[in-house]
Amino acid sequence: SQTIHQWPATLVQPVGSPLSLECTVEGTSNPNLYWYRQAAGRGLQLLFYSVGIGQISSEVPQNLSASRPQDRQFILSSKKLLLSDSGFYLCAWSQGLAGVGSYEQYFGPGTRLTVT
Amino acid sequence: GEDVEQSLFLSVREGDSSVINCTYTDSSSTYLYWYKQEPGAGLQLLTYIFSNMDMKQDQRLTVLLNKKDKHLSLRIADTQTGDSAIYFCAESSNYQLIWGAGTKLIIKP
Numbered sequence: 001s002q003t004i005h006q007w008p009a010t011l012v013q014p015v016g017s018p019l020s021l022e023c024t025v026e027g028t029s030n031p032n033l034y035w036y037r038q039a040a041g042r043g044l045q046l047l048f049y050s051v052g053i054g055q056i057s058s059e060v061p062q063n064l065s066a067s068r069p070q071d072r073q074f075i076l077s078s079k080k081l082l083l084s085d086s087g088f089y090l091c092a093w094s095q096g097l098a099g100v101g102s103y104e105q106y107f108g109p110g111t112r113l114t115v116t
Numbered sequence: 117g118e119d120v121e122q123s124l125f126l127s128v129r130e131g132d133s134s135v136i137n138c139t140y141t142d143s144s145s146t147y148l149y150w151y152k153q154e155p156g157a158g159l160q161l162l163t164y165i166f167s168n169m170d171m172k173q174d175q176r177l178t179v180l181l182n183k184k185d186k187h188l189s190l191r192i193a194d195t196q197t198g199d200s201a202i203y204f205c206a207e208s209s210n211y212q213l214i215w216g217a218g219t220k221l222i223i224k225p
Contacts, residue, residue: 103213105159107158107159107160
């Protein structure tokens with residue numbers, strides 16, 4: 001069966017410090033991968049998604065970046081954190097090509113980031 | 117553009133049925149989804165329905181789809197305290213899902 005891991009679970013970082021959040025998926029190959037941010041426990045904001053190694057699509061302009069160095073690894077980074085980067089970060093995966101499959105996404109447990 | 121709307125809160129008594137509603141705008145969506153999020157946790161896929169279906173039932177959950185009105189609902193029978201969570205509706209759009217803002221289900225004893 002497939003599993004998705006995220007770490008760390010919680011993180012407190014000062015303004016201006018760098019960030020690296022990691023997500024890995026097991027039990028599947030060539031997944032679509034997603035990074036979301038959720039503010040105040042409510043709506044989801046899609047930050048990045050990737051349909052293959054080295055392919056990253058950015059949904060919103062920000063000081064964050066994403067990379068996919070391996071098929072089942074997705075990394076969210078920042079060189080200098082802002083207070084507004086605080087939130088709950090969720091990684092998700094789905095299987096399927098455009099026009100094929102049901103696109104349901106499966107989520108990791110999330111990382112709670114507090115920028116102080 | 118595509119949009120998915122949900123009411124922010126729903127309060128029900130324990131043992132009653134809960135009905136969470138959602139409207140969407142993209143008539144070409146092939147799948148519609150319901151997710152559950154408990155406090156501090158990731159989202160859990162509850163169920164999804166293909167757009168050519170009207171209804172799908174899975175134990176205490178019933179999904180109704182009115183494609184003409186672009187209206188989706190999730191009914192939870194015999195609501196329990198463990199159902200207390202935020203419920204998200206989403207529609208498919210190529211590789212992505214378009215999300216509603218979530219409905220917080222509050223259970224009264």
